Amino acid sequence: MPIWNRFWNWYSRQLKENLLFLLIINVIQIPHMIWIADEYFKLDIPIARVHPIIDFLLYGVDLIEILALIQIIMLIYAHGLRKKGNRN
Numbered sequence: 001m002p003i004w005n006r007f008w009n010w011y012s013r014q015l016k017e018n019l020l021f022l023l024i025i026n027v028i029q030i031p032h033m034i035w036i037a038d039e040y041f042k043l044d045i046p047i048a049r050v051h052p053i054i055d056f057l058l059y060g061v062d063l064i065e066i067l068a069l070i071q072i073i074m075l076i077y078a079h080g081l082r083k084k085g086n087r088n
Helices: 003-041 052-087
Strands: none
Touching: 003 052
16 A cells, blocks of 8 residues: 555544544634624623633633634645545
C-alpha cells in the first residue's frame, strides 16, 4: 500500500473527531452570541457583566474560534489535495 493511501486512510479516520471538535466550538458560540448581543444592544438579558470570570470565559470563546477556523482551512485544503490526487 503506497504511503499516500495510508495517509489518506488515517486522515479519514481522524475526520470524524475533527468534525466533532468543530461542532462543539460552534455550540459554544451560542451563549457567546447572546452575551455579545446583550453587551452591544443593551437587551437587559442578565448575562453580560454578571461576573468578571463569566465575561472572561465568554470573551475567550473568540480565541477558541481561531482553532476551528484553522482546522476548517486544513480540512478544505486536504480535501482538495485528495481530489487532485484522484484525478491523475
